[in-house]
Amino acid sequence: MALSADEVNKIAHLARLGIDEQDIEHYASDLNNILDLMTQMGELNTDDVQPMAHPLDQVQRLREDAVKEEDQRDHFQKIAPQTENGLYLVPKVID
Amino acid sequence: MHNQSISELGQALRDKKISSVELTQYFLDRIKRHASLNSFITVTEELALQQAQAADQLLASGQARALTGIPLAQKDIFCMNGVKTTCGSKMLDNFIAPYDATVIKQFNAAGAVTLGKLNMDEFAMGSSNETSFYGAVQNPWNTDTVPGGSSGGSAAAVAARLTPAASGTDTGGSIRQPAALCGITGLKPTYGRISRYGMIAYASSLDQGGPMARSAEDAALLLQVMAGFDEKDSTSADQPVPDYLAELNKPLQGLKIGLPQEFFTADLDSDIAAAVETAVAEYKKLGAEVKDVSLPNLKLAIPAYYVIASAECSANLSRFDGVRFGYRCDNPEDLTDLYTRSRGEAFGQEVKRRILMGTYALSAGYYDAYYLKAQKVRRLISNDFKQALSEVDVIMGPVSPSTAFAIGEKSGDPIQMYLSDIYTVAVNLAGLPGMSIPAGLVDNKPVGLHIIGDYFAEARLLNIAHQYQHVTDWHTQCPPGFE
Numbered sequence: 001m002a003l004s005a006d007e008v009n010k011i012a013h014l015a016r017l018g019i020d021e022q023d024i025e026h027y028a029s030d031l032n033n034i035l036d037l038m039t040q041m042g043e044l045n046t047d048d049v050q051p052m053a054h055p056l057d058q059v060q061r062l063r064e065d066a067v068k069e070e071d072q073r074d075h076f077q078k079i080a081p082q083t084e085n086g087l088y089l090v091p092k093v094i095d
Numbered sequence: 096m097h098n099q100s101i102s103e104l105g106q107a108l109r110d111k112k113i114s115s116v117e118l119t120q121y122f123l124d125r126i127k128r129h130a131s132l133n134s135f136i137t138v139t140e141e142l143a144l145q146q147a148q149a150a151d152q153l154l155a156s157g158q159a160r161a162l163t164g165i166p167l168a169q170k171d172i173f174c175m176n177g178v179k180t181t182c183g184s185k186m187l188d189n190f191i192a193p194y195d196a197t198v199i200k201q202f203n204a205a206g207a208v209t210l211g212k213l214n215m216d217e218f219a220m221g222s223s224n225e226t227s228f229y230g231a232v233q234n235p236w237n238t239d240t241v242p243g244g245s246s247g248g249s250a251a252a253v254a255a256r257l258t259p260a261a262s263g264t265d266t267g268g269s270i271r272q273p274a275a276l277c278g279i280t281g282l283k284p285t286y287g288r289i290s291r292y293g294m295i296a297y298a299s300s301l302d303q304g305g306p307m308a309r310s311a312e313d314a315a316l317l318l319q320v321m322a323g324f325d326e327k328d329s330t331s332a333d334q335p336v337p338d339y340l341a342e343l344n345k346p347l348q349g350l351k352i353g354l355p356q357e358f359f360t361a362d363l364d365s366d367i368a369a370a371v372e373t374a375v376a377e378y379k380k381l382g383a384e385v386k387d388v389s390l391p392n393l394k395l396a397i398p399a400y401y402v403i404a405s406a407e408c409s410a411n412l413s414r415f416d417g418v419r420f421g422y423r424c425d426n427p428e429d430l431t432d433l434y435t436r437s438r439g440e441a442f443g444q445e446v447k448r449r450i451l452m453g454t455y456a457l458s459a460g461y462y463d464a465y466y467l468k469a470q471k472v473r474r475l476i477s478n479d480f481k482q483a484l485s486e487v488d489v490i491m492g493p494v495s496p497s498t499a500f501a502i503g504e505k506s507g508d509p510i511q512m513y514l515s516d517i518y519t520v521a522v523n524l525a526g527l528p529g530m531s532i533p534a535g536l537v538d539n540k541p542v543g544l545h546i547i548g549d550y551f552a553e554a555r556l557l558n559i560a561h562q563y564q565h566v567t568d569w570h571t572q573c574p575p576g577f578e
Contacts, residue, residue: 008451015409015454016416016431017447018439030448031455033510038398038456041468044475051470052477054300054330055286055526056550061329076193081423088418091429 002032096121097256098573101165101313104259108154108164115154115164119147119208122166126210126257129577132233134242134252136171137179138211146208153206161316163206168258170249171212172219173304174293175199182295183217183227183245186415186422186441196293197325198262198304205320210258214248217443218412219269219297221245222515225506226445233502234277235574236540240499243273249307250277254541255577260308260317264294266301267400268494268519271531274307275494275543278533280560280570281307282314285551286526287332289318290325298407299330301400301523310570311532311560315339318553334551342554343561348382350559353487357393358518364497370535370542371493374563378491381562388483388490392475396521399476401513402456402469403524409453412446448509477525480547484527489559490547493518494531498540518545528553532560533569541572 003011008028012019019027073086082089096118099107107113123140143166150164174180174192176199181187195203202209216226224232224247234242235255242251246263250273253261263270265283274281282305289304296302306317319339325331352375359368375385417423417437424440427433442450456465483490496515505511522529527547534544544563548556564570 003455011451011455011458013435014458015413015450016434016438017442017450017454018435019447020439027448027451030509031452034401034448034452034513037510037513038402038465038469041395041398041402041472044392044395044472046468046471046475049471049474051467052474052524053470055477055524056332058287058330058332061333063326072193076419079189079191079193079420081417081420090418091427091433093430 115147115150134248166208168210168261183215185228197290216245219245243276245269263307274531276499278541285528290328292327296411298404342558350383351487353388353490355390358492366537374534374544390479399469399472400520405449405453480525494543494545
């Protein structure tokens with residue numbers, strides 16, 4: 001079940017992660033080694049085991065639906081690459 | 096001065112033998128003198144001296160608390176308002192955090208002084224500090240070797256006495272392993288004990304902050320300030336915070352120590368096994384009983400950990416998109432190009448590897464085989480610990496299968512690097528507290544003793560560590576050249 005270079009390209013696209021074409025084979029080989037390690041889990045029967053998502057099996061806390069945060073838009077946007085009139089700017093999406 | 100404990104420094108401050116400004120300047124000078132260790136990413140000199148002045152006023156007015164005026168340094172994973180917070184990545188090289196992490200707020204409220212931000216593996220992904228965008232950190236015990244990771248800067252700086260103590264974070268061993276490799280005391284508390292708010296997320300169901308210091312007593316002083324419920328962290332534990340100093344001197348008579356047979360296999364360096372045995376023998380002299388226990392699924396901790404950590408990292412790191420903060424590529428053609436190139440140009444190799452792995456493990460058709468399977472294995476590993484801890488009070492063993500390895504030795508082989516986490520990752524999967532304390536030197540390189548306790552048993556762990564440090568002096572050993 002080895003991952004091919006094509007599949008690594010697909011995964012990289014899903015993650016919106018730019019990988020240089022000459023590095024793809026290298027990543028494919030690393031990922032295949034890691035996957036080999038991971039398939040060891042298959043040796044263990046886990047049929048009736050409840051998956052563990054939280055170490056203390058804590059459930060999500062609920063809070064009152066009240067506005068507590070103050071508006072800090074200008075403060076937060078100071079560190080943005082590009083903003084205008086309180087909006088984050090990205091390349092044109094719609095023609 | 097740099098060999099004094101935090102309690103001693105605090106007493107000297109309260110007795111007006113030294114001011115916080117003088118103490119702060121002393122450590123700032125030391126940081127400069129040993130800059131070649133590369134343990135700091137940012138030294139916050141101006142801020143530190145301001146904080147020290149404020150602390151001196153508190154001290155003068157008699158309102159000082161345990162950490163008032165004490166210089167500390169923070170792992171560069173904790174957001175600090177107005178200070179560059181990089182997480183060891185090019186992605187955040189331009190990121191001036193717009194708010195304080197809860198841990199930083201707590202240290203500020205306690206009157207502590209921040210000397211700077213410490214080097215770390217990129218986004219805390221690594222076991223050697225070599226994945227940092229800011230370069231490898233040197234281990235002060237042997238500058239050709241790694242300090243461990245990911246809190247490698249924290250461990251090196253504390254060991255070299257550049258700061259009395261530091262914060263670290265531990266997702267799969269990132270406090271305990273560098274603490275072991277640098278010969279200091281590190282505590283990873285129970286999951287949820289310390290707020291994760293403002294601590295840049297890697298794997299949210301595993302991440303936990305904690306103190307790194309030279310002794311258990313100093314670590315207790317830091318934990319006292321760091322621990323507590325925080326409504327801003329949705330997985331914060333709503334549990335009372337005990338007095339961590341109160342139990343330090345409790346005798347260990349009747350303590351039951353479990354030694355998991357799975358910890359002592361051929362993969363473990365025999366000198367390290369011997370050091371652990373010697374430490375356990377010391378505990379017997381203190382009145383402890385020793386018993387064999389078993390963690391039958393330990394071997395699967397590494398694959399389960401790397402599936403869960405990679406999956407959660409791929410989700411967490413999707414926030415770095417070049418739009419709202421952090422790195423943005425030049426002249427993006429369109430939005431996809433903006434995302435893809437910003438991430439491709441700013442993330443390092445190990446981070447990319449884990450994002451790819453995690454994206455694959457979570458993708459349609461593979462979720463059950465990897466992520467769900469890993470969560471089930473996680474349950475079984477956690478049950479193993481529960482069983483063992485129903486028979487004994489604490490589990491002891493090695494922290495790392497080897498002492499500090501050479502810079503570059505394992506950086507080309509991710510699998511070798513992952514396998515070195517065998518003793519630590521299982522503790523994170525279970526969410527238990529774990530400590531590493533100095534327990535010997537092999538070829539002049541420190542060895543750590545791993546102490547694993549039950550949920551929220553931090554006070555007990557610190558007590559057990561402190562009692563050992565009362566009768567041994569491994570924790571006071573200083574790397575040559577830093578005395």
